[in-house]
Amino acid sequence: MKTLRLLMATMILAFAVSANAMSYEQARERALFLTDKMAYELQLDDRQYEAAYEINLDYLLSLDRRSDIYSSYWRSRNRNLQYIFSELQYRRFAAVGYFYRPVYWTNNSWYLPVYRHYTDRSRFYRGRPRVYASYRGGLHRGNHKYYKDLAHSWKKYQKEMRKERRVIEHDYRHGSFDKHRRDMQKHADRKYWEKNRKRYSFGTIGRSL
Template identity: 45%
Template sequence: MKRLILMVAMAIAFRATAMDRREARAEARYLTDRMAYELGLSPREYDRMYEINYRYLRGVNTYDDLYASRWRNRNIALRAFFSDRQWQLYLGADYFYRPLSWRDGAFVRNVYARHPRRPMPSYGELRRYHRPVAPRCERRRDWYRHHDHDFDRHRGPGRHHHHDRDWFSMEPIL
């Protein structure tokens, strides 16, 4: 009997767990594609929107997280770069404004009520995940022959090389 109760409790607990990283990326990508199509986002806005949606989806673990601080922070961040027209469209589309809801003890993705999952034109890969392209001078074959390879000279307090970047968060590494 104890095993049965424990198994039922675990089934309920695991049913309402957060998305794993791969699922959150796929859902954020789909949601962002739809938002870009309906709201007319630029490529720069698309990248930022994807990151905001991903952080929100990744941070929702329980029913209490649906409209808590991450949801408010998401809306504040989106308001910062949306035009007035885009913001009004966003508020009018409840499936964008509230991308997740709770029904029958599980998360529901509201965008599928309006847009069933089907192939659509995608905006391509996110730009920041591409390999950075070297400046023209570094692509020449003889560039490395004429440059000092003492890379440690750029290290130390307050001294950062221009290539020292965390390409996923786009913030300098300190």
């Protein structure tokens, strides 16, 4: 009898905890609304918007009980957002309470304070992120290396593009843009050939006939 009571109490507790967890549809809807407003206020680009949606969805899906609100999941969320935001964007993010602390527990339910600031829940400033229909959460939860490496690749690309723009602007000023364009084409052709030379080698062609 004692064992049966203990089992029943465990089942009731488990049900209460699961009843408090957000469903996937609830979390997805709230993550979209929250991330849309973050993109609007922080001026996120498309890549940041996609990554921030994933991070917010992971956090919301991790909430099972009230104590989870400021748990390691919350700290992990903020750390990952810091990786993908610029320094200025993160400072703005941390200064806005409904972004930095996005969830409250009130009246036995989850509440997002961003709804108090943006009262029209049908108003969106951006379209849905591409991963909205496919990402179901959990893939990168707590994986700081993933977002750190992702942000590093963005910054590396941006650095290369800034360097390229400076070269083009210099060539325009000195009237050598046509030569620069021809050199770029030769470089692109050489890289393509090196990448595909096995595919187009005579030996490969002979074997494919």
